[in-house]
Structures are given as C-alpha cells and as structure tokens.
Amino acid sequence: MITSATIFGLCGAALIGLGLYGFVTQVHLLRRLLAFNVIGSGIFLLFGATAARTPTGATDPVPQALIITGIVVALAATALGVGLVLAYVRISGKACLPEDADTIDGGPHPSSHEDPPE
Amino acid sequence: MTGISALGFDLILAALILGAGLFAITVRDLFGAVVFFIVYGVFVAIAWLRLGAIDVALTEAALGAGLTGVLLIGAVARLSRVTTPAGNNTSDEMRRPPAGARLASMVVAGSISGVLGWAFLSLPDSTGLRDAVADNLAVSGSANPVTAVLINFRGWDTLLESVVLLAALVGLWSLARDRDWGRRAGLRQHARPGGVMATFGRLLPPFGLLLGVYLVWAGSSYPGGAFQGGTVLAAVWLLIMMAGLMPVPRMVSVGLRAVLVAGPLVFLGIGIAGAMAGTFLGLPPTYAKPLILTIEAALTLSIAATLALLVLGTPDPSP
Amino acid sequence: MILSLALVALVAVPLLAALLAVVVPRRGALIALLGVAGIATALVVLVPALVRQGVLSLSIGGWNAPLGITLRLDGLGLAFLSMVATVMAAVLVSARPQFAARAGSGETRSQWAFWPLALLLWSALNVAFLSRDLFNLYVALELLTVAAVALVAIEGKAGSLAAGLRYMMFALAGSLAYLLGVALLYAGHGTLDLTLLAAQGIGSGRSGGTAAADLIAAGLITAGLAVKTALFPFHAWLPPAHSGAPAPASAMLSALVPKASFLILIRLWFEALPELASPVLLTLLGALGAAAVLFGSVLALRQSRLKLIVAYSTVAQIGYLFLVFPLAGGDSFAQPWAAGAWTGAVFQALSHGLAKAAMFLCAGVWIIAVGHDRLDGMRGLATATPMTAFAFALAAVSLVGLPPSGGFTAKYLMLTSAFASGQVVWGAVLVVGGLLSAAYLYRPLALAFAKADTPTFAPVSRRLQLVPLLLALAAITLGLASQTPFSLIQIGRPASAVEGLE
Numbered sequence A: 001m002i003t004s005a006t007i008f009g010l011c012g013a014a015l016i017g018l019g020l021y022g023f024v025t026q027v028h029l030l031r032r033l034l035a036f037n038v039i040g041s042g043i044f045l046l047f048g049a050t051a052a053r054t055p056t057g058a059t060d061p062v063p064q065a066l067i068i069t070g071i072v073v074a075l076a077a078t079a080l081g082v083g084l085v086l087a088y089v090r091i092s093g094k095a096c097l098p099e100d101a102d103t104i105d106g107g108p109h110p111s112s113h114e115d116p117p118e
Numbered sequence B: 001m002t003g004i005s006a007l008g009f010d011l012i013l014a015a016l017i018l019g020a021g022l023f024a025i026t027v028r029d030l031f032g033a034v035v036f037f038i039v040y041g042v043f044v045a046i047a048w049l050r051l052g053a054i055d056v057a058l059t060e061a062a063l064g065a066g067l068t069g070v071l072l073i074g075a076v077a078r079l080s081r082v083t084t085p086a087g088n089n090t091s092d093e094m095r096r097p098p099a100g101a102r103l104a105s106m107v108v109a110g111s112i113s114g115v116l117g118w119a120f121l122s123l124p125d126s127t128g129l130r131d132a133v134a135d136n137l138a139v140s141g142s143a144n145p146v147t148a149v150l151i152n153f154r155g156w157d158t159l160l161e162s163v164v165l166l167a168a169l170v171g172l173w174s175l176a177r178d179r180d181w182g183r184r185a186g187l188r189q190h191a192r193p194g195g196v197m198a199t200f201g202r203l204l205p206p207f208g209l210l211l212g213v214y215l216v217w218a219g220s221s222y223p224g225g226a227f228q229g230g231t232v233l234a235a236v237w238l239l240i241m242m243a244g245l246m247p248v249p250r251m252v253s254v255g256l257r258a259v260l261v262a263g264p265l266v267f268l269g270i271g272i273a274g275a276m277a278g279t280f281l282g283l284p285p286t287y288a289k290p291l292i293l294t295i296e297a298a299l300t301l302s303i304a305a306t307l308a309l310l311v312l313g314t315p316d317p318s319p
Numbered sequence C: 001m002i003l004s005l006a007l008v009a010l011v012a013v014p015l016l017a018a019l020l021a022v023v024v025p026r027r028g029a030l031i032a033l034l035g036v037a038g039i040a041t042a043l044v045v046l047v048p049a050l051v052r053q054g055v056l057s058l059s060i061g062g063w064n065a066p067l068g069i070t071l072r073l074d075g076l077g078l079a080f081l082s083m084v085a086t087v088m089a090a091v092l093v094s095a096r097p098q099f100a101a102r103a104g105s106g107e108t109r110s111q112w113a114f115w116p117l118a119l120l121l122w123s124a125l126n127v128a129f130l131s132r133d134l135f136n137l138y139v140a141l142e143l144l145t146v147a148a149v150a151l152v153a154i155e156g157k158a159g160s161l162a163a164g165l166r167y168m169m170f171a172l173a174g175s176l177a178y179l180l181g182v183a184l185l186y187a188g189h190g191t192l193d194l195t196l197l198a199a200q201g202i203g204s205g206r207s208g209g210t211a212a213a214d215l216i217a218a219g220l221i222t223a224g225l226a227v228k229t230a231l232f233p234f235h236a237w238l239p240p241a242h243s244g245a246p247a248p249a250s251a252m253l254s255a256l257v258p259k260a261s262f263l264i265l266i267r268l269w270f271e272a273l274p275e276l277a278s279p280v281l282l283t284l285l286g287a288l289g290a291a292a293v294l295f296g297s298v299l300a301l302r303q304s305r306l307k308l309i310v311a312y313s314t315v316a317q318i319g320y321l322f323l324v325f326p327l328a329g330g331d332s333f334a335q336p337w338a339a340g341a342w343t344g345a346v347f348q349a350l351s352h353g354l355a356k357a358a359m360f361l362c363a364g365v366w367i368i369a370v371g372h373d374r375l376d377g378m379r380g381l382a383t384a385t386p387m388t389a390f391a392f393a394l395a396a397v398s399l400v401g402l403p404p405s406g407g408f409t410a411k412y413l414m415l416t417s418a419f420a421s422g423q424v425v426w427g428a429v430l431v432v433g434g435l436l437s438a439a440y441l442y443r444p445l446a447l448a449f450a451k452a453d454t455p456t457f458a459p460v461s462r463r464l465q466l467v468p469l470l471l472a473l474a475a476i477t478l479g480l481a482s483q484t485p486f487s488l489i490q491i492g493r494p495a496s497a498v499e500g501l502e
Helices: A003-027 A029-051 A059-090 B003-026 B029-049 B053-082 B100-122 B130-139 B145-153 B153-174 B196-219 B224-243 B254-277 B285-312 C001-022 C028-053 C074-095 C109-130 C134-152 C158-189 C194-199 C211-228 C238-243 C249-256 C258-271 C279-301 C304-323 C324-328 C338-370 C385-401 C406-420 C425-447 C462-480 C483-489
Strands: C056-058 C069-074
Touching: A003 B003, A003 B029, A003 B100, A003 B254, A029 B029, A029 B053, A029 B100, A029 B153, A029 B285, A029 C158, A059 B003, A059 B130, A059 B145, A059 B153, A059 B285, A059 C158, A059 C238, B003 B029, B029 C238, B029 C406, B053 B224, B053 B285, B053 C074, B053 C249, B053 C483, B100 C211, B130 C338, B145 B153, B145 B285, B153 B254, B153 B285, B153 C001, B153 C109, B153 C406, B196 B224, B196 B285, B224 B285, B224 C109, B254 B285, B254 C001, B254 C425, B285 C069, C001 C028, C001 C056, C001 C069, C001 C109, C028 C056, C028 C074, C028 C304, C028 C483, C056 C109, C069 C109, C074 C109, C074 C211, C074 C258, C074 C304, C074 C338, C074 C483, C109 C134, C109 C249, C134 C158, C134 C211, C134 C249, C134 C483, C158 C211, C158 C238, C194 C258, C211 C258, C211 C279, C238 C249, C238 C304, C249 C258, C249 C304, C258 C324, C258 C338, C279 C324, C279 C425, C304 C324, C304 C338, C304 C406, C304 C425, C324 C338, C324 C406, C338 C385, C338 C462, C338 C483, C385 C425, C385 C462, C406 C462, C462 C483
Parallel strands: none
Antiparallel strands: C056 C069
C-alpha cells in the first residue's frame, strides 16, 4: 500500500541523487555546500520515512531524535564551510578550488616542490 | 485529510520538493539558488509534518531552511562585496564539466537514487525502538518521546552535538585575520534609526523571546526543545544586533565565551556528577524532570549564542 | 566505581579541558597539560584492570543498548587510546613555543584557537575508540572533521585554506555516505549498537529479508570511512592538508585522525558484520590498499619538500592497513593466519602513529632551523641538530619496517600471514612497499647527514628536539617489547579476527 512514508522515502532517495549530481558537477564552493545540504535532507527524509512505516502509524521517535542531531551537525559543518569559502575568496578572489590537487604553498616559504627531484 | 486526497497532497508536495531542490541545484544565479533552497527547506518541513515528525519539522524549518538560508544569503552578499568588479570572474566558478561528464554524473546519480529507492522499498516494516522508548518514557523525565531520547536515552549524542556546534564556531573564528582578532564578529551593521530594520528590531524580539522560551519549556512535554527554541532565540538576538539596538559582542569577551560553553559544561557537569553517583549522564527518575529543564535551559542559551555567531561569521575587513 | 570513573574520564577530561580552553584566555597550554595528566592517570588505572577483568563496559545514562549508548574498552581500544595519548602529549608540549601565550602580550587568534581545537580533536578520537554506537560514532567523526579542518586552515594562507576546503569536501561526502548506511542498518535491524548487530548474524541468512539493504548499507559505511581514512583513490586531499599545517597540527592530522575511521572500519567488519564480508569486497579493499602503498610511495619519491614526502608516506602507510581485509579474511578457508594479520595491522596503525608524529615534529624542528622544508636546505642538518636527525632516522626505521621496531613487528606478522596462507601478491606488496619507503626516506636522511660548507642554522631549543626523539624511541620500543602490547591487544578480540572473515 502506498503511504506518505513510501512517497517521501522515494522522494528522499531522489533528492540524494539530485544533490549528488550537484555536488559532483558544480565547482562553485557555495553551490557544493548547498548540494551537500540537499543530499543531507534527502538522507534524513529517507531515514524518517523508514521510521514512519510502522503498521499502526505511530512513528519511532529514535530516528527523529537522530535526524534533529543530524540537522544541527550539518548546520555546524555548513557554517564552517561558508567561513572557509569566504576566507579563501578574500585571499584568492576565487570561489572554486584550483584544479591541481597538489598545488599548495602552505609551508613557511612558497613551495618549490614541483622542481624536478634531484 | 484521508485516503486519496491525502495521497494526492503528498505527491504534489514531493513534486514541489524535488522541483525546488532541482532549481536550487541548477539555477545559474547564486542568489536565486539560495532562495530556492530556502523554499525547498520549507517544503521539506511540511513533509516532516506529514510524516508525523513535528519536532523534526520545527528543526527543519528553523535550522534547515531558516538559519542555513540566512547563512547562505549572508555568504552571497559578502561574496559580491569581496570580489571586485574586475575580479568578479565567474567563468571559472560557473564552469561546468563537459556534457559527456555531466550526462555520466546524471546516470550515476540516477542509478544511486534508484538503488536506494529499491533498498527502501525492500525494507520490512518495523517499529524500531518505539516500544522500548514508550516503556521507559515514564521514568525519563519528559513526556515528549523525542526529548526523552535527545536528553536522556541518547543524551551523550546531544552533548557531543552541542560540542560540534562549539567546535565549528572555534574553527570559524580561527579563520579571522590576525589583525581582526578582538574586533566585533560579523558584518558591520548600518541600520538607520527609525528605519524598517530598527522598527522590526524593537517590535519582534519580545514575541520571539516568548516563543523561544515557550518552545524550550514545551519541549519537555510537547514538540519543541533546546535546539528549536535556541534557534528562535538566535534569530531574535540576530535581529536585535542587526537593528543596531545592541552591539555585536567582541570575540575576546570572556563573558560571551562563558555563555558559549555554559550548555555543554552544565550537561557534562551533570553527567560527571551522575558518574560519581554511579551512572555517567544518569538522570535519576525523581530528579529527571528538573535536571532535564536545567540542561535544556543551559543548552538553549549556548545554542542560541553559538548559532547567532555562526551566522554572523568573522569580522569583515574594515572599509 | 573507580574504573567506570576512569572510563568516563577518557572522554570527559579532554572535553572539559577544551571547554575551559575556550573560556580562559592565555591559559590554553596549561589546561592542555592538565588534560594530559588526567588522561594519563585514567589509563594507568585502566590498564591493570583490563588485564585483570577483561573488557570493561559502561551504559551511558544507565540505558542499555539498543535504547542507550554503550562505551566499551577492549585491548584494541586501549592500545589506540594509549598511542593517541602519547602522541598528543608530545604534540601539546611541542606546540608551546608556537602557540602558548607570551608574557606581557595580549591574546592572539591562533594562540587562542589551537588549544581548544587540539583538545576537541582528542575528545573525538577517544569517543571514536570507545563508543559502540554507530550514530554516536557519526557525531564523533563530525567533531573530528570540524576540528581537523580548522587545524588544517589555521595558518590562514591561501594554500592552507584551499587544502582545508578540499579536505572538507571529501570529509563531508564521506560523512553523508556513512550516515546513509547507518540509517539503512537501523531501519533494517532496529539497533545502532555494534554488539547487538553482531548478535543478529547479519549476512548469515538468519537476519530476515534485508540482505540487499544490508549490503548497500555496509558498502556505504565502508566507502564513507574509506574516504575519511584517505584510502586510495580518495587520498588527493591528504598531502596538501597534512603538509600545509603547522608541524604540531600536521603530526595530529597525519598520525592520529585517519586512525579513528580505520578503527571503526575494523570494528564494523570484524565485530559487527563478519558474515557479510564477501571475497570480492575483501579483495577490493586489499587492492585499493596495495594501490595506495605503491602510488603513495612513488609520489613521495618525487617530492622535494620534506613535509610533502612525510605526508605522501601517510598515503602509503594507510594502504598497508587495508591489507588486513584480504589477509585476515582471505582466500584460504579457516586459515590459522588471520589472527597474525589482524594483530599486524593493529601494530602497523600504532607504530605509524608514533613514527609519523615523530617525523612531522622533526620537520617542525628543521623548519625552525632552516626557515623552510625544501630538501636542498637540509644539507648538514645532522651536525646542527643531531638529536633530531637521530629521531628522524629511528622513525624511518619503524616506517620502513626494519627490526627492532613496531613497524617491523607489524610487517613481520602481516608477511608471515601472507606467505603462510599462500597470498603471495599481498606479501609482494609489503616487500615492495618497504623498499620504496626506504628509498623515499633515504633522500632527506642522506642530505641531513651530508657535509655542508656553510651551515647557518637558527638555534632550536633542546626540548623541541627531545620530544620527537622520545616518540621515535616509543615506536622502536613497540617492537623491542612487543610482547606486552601484543597480549594487551588480544583482550576482547573478536572471534572473526582469529578465524578470518566470511
């Protein structure tokens, strides 16, 4: 039988794919954080729907509590992520990461590690 | 709502959620994407109501849509301020992978959704821990099963979660520039005296304060609790600061930092006192109700302050 | 009573210290040292108790699983807790010159932020080693990620901010996969407790009609944890993140942080879901580990900055850890060698933690002496800082796996298991990896011990030099006196670690 739980569970599964598509194809870091939040709420919706599939309709409160915790944790991560993006934009002027994963000058002096090995 | 009409409502709502989510992901204008994300959050909150999860609905509306939305809007505003017109080169940031790669991602993402949906449908019906929670609700100190799980049965999760919020704020502040250390957090506000912001700032806080305190108080018996109440109080505080009625506190203020750690500290303190008496984080049934209220009050205060400061961010460079 | 208090102290002390370090200005270093003392005391109380009574359990709030959350201390957890406490003590002492408040000057940004972040990282690690609840572990991993990302970015330069962002994107993706898997497991089995999940015999056909969902859930959790452990091919974020941070932070990030997700992975497969493991999965994890060993080592050879060499070496050393899956599960049915491989992997995790922290702290000393960490500036450093050069050499001995060191014990156990059970391929990976690590560690060592014409190095305090030496000696001692940790690790060891997976 199709219930609210079935509909929103499948909706959650679809949101996970949608968010994942955004997370993989976007390079703007704020957009990736946004996509991360879409995946997150999709997971929560799927999880919450499993808790609502009880025969009598009374829901299991444990997933609800876990989801509330999860939403708060996701907000904390998003806030730190936004702070990182803004700090990075302030220095580099770009809101996306340089393509080469190994290009970094984090050491006390500018990097020269791309010199050929001696 | 019963039967077919309820199902129809759910189907439309699911379609609206997916549509808003799709726009939030794909709209080219960043500000538009954030607006769609907020709308999306509101729809999701309604879905939680339909699933009978009122506590989650409140949290999603307050935090998922509300506060995350404000955070992202603030970020977009700051982005446009930071990037100079010349450096406002969005070609890189808007660059997308070639169509082939996009199509491949779409196929992979679609199949993952399909597999997950199938796994979801294959799960047998179960009542989970519903009965275990119900059996112990009487001695938990809260009539609201979700609050009982959050503060009592799985209080350790909640304690750590309040610490995660604090850790995010410490991490955020550590991103300030060295010369900004000791300044006031966040954007410099310029609310005109007598303007809309100042009027709202004067009118709304009393109601918000009342709502926040009510949500915490009600949380012990009805839906609500420290996180939802704390979010409302955070919004009130933000409004007051934005209206210029109260200065944004300095990051180095010891008093402010004491407020930030009060919740986790009280929670942990009660937990350790319990450990001395035999059970870590144990709430003896006779004192459970007042202990839960104490923990929730302290948590609410800290959560409100932490959330507001997370939204304010680091000090902006002075003009 | 005293035991449960000591168990609580393992998680409560670093949390309490972190909260205090947030509030009290300019006293972070002192608070951190008090935290070290508290943890050390708790460990001293718990080690004999564990030997005497076996595994110690504590139901938080008095609520037993599945309703509540259980902390459980076994030999494996205690070994990781002790290694982390040793490394943290060293790191916190080494961080004082850079991050302790100076007399007469006001609080600065990084001097405030470093201490709570380090202590929160420690809290998260200890929770990850003790908790048996999959969702509680999720919260612990998130706390770990937030603190670790902030430490990566603490220098505030464009490079370290980019490294922090890249790390965060990977870590967030990993978290989501893990969380989704946990949600599916709970939906199918009504519990989040690893022990109760094990009791349901998931994958054995006894657990009802959730087989497909179980496989998907376990796959998602494994993928999420693999991303967080920086297993090949999810390693790209690691070298810039670990090499861009200040040396004490690098030591924590590289030596400790990947161990949390790895330990959860070990517990998931060997304790909770042993019967779900299939040969394909075990071989896949082993193959990715082997690829990490080879790929990380070759890239380490090609770097010309010391911290990048040490960071790429972490990619390779993490690879060894994943060989435990084919070796302790393995092709050979009912093999007697699984126990050796399992213990070997644990030794590898412990000795890598000690040796890698020593190496990053050595790099910190040399950066002070030279002003940068490019290899060309290292010529003659051994004369100027003999203690540090010796420490680096000892740590290299353990990483390469030469006797007598913890790394040797680890590789010896794993090699014996590989060859005895006829899994020659994994044995070859161990041998080739050892040779490659000798090659990439030889370059900085040879330069340090080379004669320099005009050595002009800044002086470095003896205490800063002594700390990595003590850590490197601990890595050697782990091999010299391997009997004690060996028998400690066996306390509460899951049956599948003896009999093999499947």
